Amino acid sequence: xxxxxxxxxxxxxxxxxxxxxxxxxxxxxxxxxxxxxxxxxxxxxxxxxxxxxxxxxxxxxxxxxxxxxxxxxxxxxxx
Amino acid sequence: xxxxxxxxxxxxxxxxxxxxxxxxxxxxxxxxxxxxxxxxxxxxxxxxxxxxxxxxxxxxxxxxxxxxxxxxxxxxxxxxxxxxxxxxxxxxxxxxxxxxxxxxxxxxxxxxxxxxxxxxxxxxxxxxxxxxxxxxxxxxxxxxxxxxxxxxxxxxxxxxxxxxxxxxxxxxxxxxxxxxxxxxxxxxxxxxxxxxxxxxxxxxxxxxxxxxxxxxxxxxxxxxxxxxxxxxxxxxxxxxxxxxxxxxxxxxxxxxxxxxxxxxxxxxxxxxxxxxxxxxxxxxxxxxxxxxxxxxxxxxxxxxxxxxxxxxxxxxxxxxxxxxxxxxxxxxxxxxxxxxxxxxxxxxxxxxxxxxxxxxxxxxxxxxxxxxxxxxxxxxxxxxxxxxxxxxxxxxxxxxxxxxxxxxxxxxxxxxxxxxxxxxxxxxxxxxxxxxxxxxxxxxxxxxxxxxxxxxxxxxxxxxxxxxxxxxxxxxxxxxxxxxxxxxx
Numbered sequence: 001x002x003x004x005x006x007x008x009x010x011x012x013x014x015x016x017x018x019x020x021x022x023x024x025x026x027x028x029x030x031x032x033x034x035x036x037x038x039x040x041x042x043x044x045x046x047x048x049x050x051x052x053x054x055x056x057x058x059x060x061x062x063x064x065x066x067x068x069x070x071x072x073x074x075x076x077x078x079x
Numbered sequence: 080x081x082x083x084x085x086x087x088x089x090x091x092x093x094x095x096x097x098x099x100x101x102x103x104x105x106x107x108x109x110x111x112x113x114x115x116x117x118x119x120x121x122x123x124x125x126x127x128x129x130x131x132x133x134x135x136x137x138x139x140x141x142x143x144x145x146x147x148x149x150x151x152x153x154x155x156x157x158x159x160x161x162x163x164x165x166x167x168x169x170x171x172x173x174x175x176x177x178x179x180x181x182x183x184x185x186x187x188x189x190x191x192x193x194x195x196x197x198x199x200x201x202x203x204x205x206x207x208x209x210x211x212x213x214x215x216x217x218x219x220x221x222x223x224x225x226x227x228x229x230x231x232x233x234x235x236x237x238x239x240x241x242x243x244x245x246x247x248x249x250x251x252x253x254x255x256x257x258x259x260x261x262x263x264x265x266x267x268x269x270x271x272x273x274x275x276x277x278x279x280x281x282x283x284x285x286x287x288x289x290x291x292x293x294x295x296x297x298x299x300x301x302x303x304x305x306x307x308x309x310x311x312x313x314x315x316x317x318x319x320x321x322x323x324x325x326x327x328x329x330x331x332x333x334x335x336x337x338x339x340x341x342x343x344x345x346x347x348x349x350x351x352x353x354x355x356x357x358x359x360x361x362x363x364x365x366x367x368x369x370x371x372x373x374x375x376x377x378x379x380x381x382x383x384x385x386x387x388x389x390x391x392x393x394x395x396x397x398x399x400x401x402x403x404x405x406x407x408x409x410x411x412x413x414x415x416x417x418x419x420x421x422x423x424x425x426x427x428x429x430x431x432x433x434x435x436x437x438x439x440x441x442x443x444x445x446x447x448x449x450x451x452x453x454x455x456x457x458x459x460x461x462x463x464x465x466x467x468x469x470x471x472x473x474x475x476x477x478x479x480x481x482x483x484x485x486x487x488x489x490x491x492x493x494x495x496x497x498x499x500x501x502x503x504x505x506x507x508x509x510x511x512x513x514x515x516x517x518x519x520x521x522x523x524x525x526x527x528x529x530x531x532x533x534x535x536x537x538x539x540x541x542x543x544x545x546x547x548x549x550x551x552x553x554x555x556x557x558x559x560x561x562x563x564x565x566x567x568x
Contacts (some may be wrong), residue, residue, distance in 0.1 A: 018319070020322045022318060031539045032538075041554070042549075048551075059334060060331050063329075066330075
């Protein structure tokens with residue numbers, strides 16, 4: 001359980017970092033956009049991905065199982 | 080696309096979009112004349128069916144710069160909204176622009192501008208304008224009534240929902256309401272207890288969105304946030320994170336929408352058995368069904384009426400009229416003396432010549448426009464209000480502001496080739512996944528926040544509208560309200 005949380009958090013941190021970099025690169029320097037707000041937004045996005053990374057991973061795994069099951073059932077119906 | 084210096088504009092339609100356009104263009108010094116064929120302003124809000132009203136909360140459906148009064152109810156009744164539009168008109172001093180009861184019958188090109196033939200019931204005249212803005216909405220032209228065989232055999236009355244001004248018109252009658260959209264379900268619900276018998280006949284079930292999810296949370300919190308917008312089929316220009324969510328991360332949005340379906344079907348008891356063992360369960364997944372033209376927030380009580388048999392629901396088509404009712408495609412015959420079509424409106428622009436419609440590439444989806452407003456092939460013709468959104472008033476106000484900024488040269492448009500390529504991308508994106516329909520080109524709905532972002536960026540305004548220390552969280556999970564756009568429009 002502890003390992004799973006660490007793995008999820010690590011994945012979340014990595015995705016969050018990429019998401020933050022995208023926000024910064026797409027908004028910084030654009031006319032009319034508040035630069036401080038951009039940095040604040042980016043940091044929050046990173047933090048949220050990090051905090052919820054393990055939960056997102058858990059939901060993703062649940063989704064993988066249920067989606068596979070659903071496709072298997074649908075294939076059975078179509079046959 | 081705008082060519083030459085615009086000094087005068089004609090706006091066709093005095094509804095929400097027409098009034099917002101008149102306000103914004105007037106503010107940049109354009110002389111505007113607003114024509115409406117009706118003798119009153121308000122467009123679809125001027126004169127609706129019995130007990131019509133707004134189907135979303137009032138903080139979503141008001142002008143950003145002119146809030147509805149505190150006393151107005153959460154779901155604004157139609158007549159109240161019409162009064163609100165009158166007040167808007169007076170507040171911004173645009174009443175003198177109005178020429179009500181005057182129909183635009185024809186427009187044709189003259190130089191860079193336009194020549195318009197306009198007329199009332201007694202006389203007509205020709206006027207010139209540098210810019211024409213069509214603000215007549217998507218569904219304002221003609222009532223849509225399906226062509227059902229043997230109409231002449233039917234001895235009863237056939238009405239369109241828009242003709243039901245007072246529900247007592249259905250008193251003690253046996254009524255069949257055709258359709259499953261807002262007007263059909265509103266009329267059917269209102270007819271319960273008034274009519275002798277109420278049937279609701281529809282071919283396709285759609286996911287009804289309750290006013291409050293789980294009876295607690297207003298639906299906007301579950302449907303109209305950026306978080307949810309990231310989980311619907313991605314926008315035409317998705318961010319890398321959204322692209323990732325819908326590729327390797329696909330099980331996440333899939334799981335989310337299945338949970339939404341479970342909640343909606345449980346809360347609204349969509350597995351309720353209706354005629355012939357059918358149920359109210361839709362066949363299309365909710366994340367796609369949400370983009371059909373029938374997006375419904377039914378009034379409370381509709382499903383209860385169906386469950387209790389006060390409304391007899393038939394999930395089938397109508398094959399023909401008979402002398403005393405209608406024959407259904409499932410073999411049943413309904414004995415009724417009044418048939419009401421709650422099947423919406425046809426889209427049409429009868430004053431636009433065929434050559435212009437051809438230049439707009441008008442097809443089965445309607446026509447696609449740059450930012451849903453302009454087309455590079457038809458300069459100085461703009462459309463405001465040709466976009467369906469859950470926050471239509473805000474969307475139209477932003478469109479109007481964007482157009483005014485373009486006309487004032489404060490928003491620079493790309494060249495014609497780039498605009499056309501943008502339009503082509505929008506078209507192929509929509510056609511790749513969005514349900515077919517005559518208004519597909521104009522459908523935004525849950526994608527409205529992405530469209531608003533584009534308009535705001537064009538106007539050098541920040542798309543992130545929330546304020547305060549927790550603004551980044553609010554951006555994610557708090558739905559936008561009209562008031563969030565107050566400083567832009």
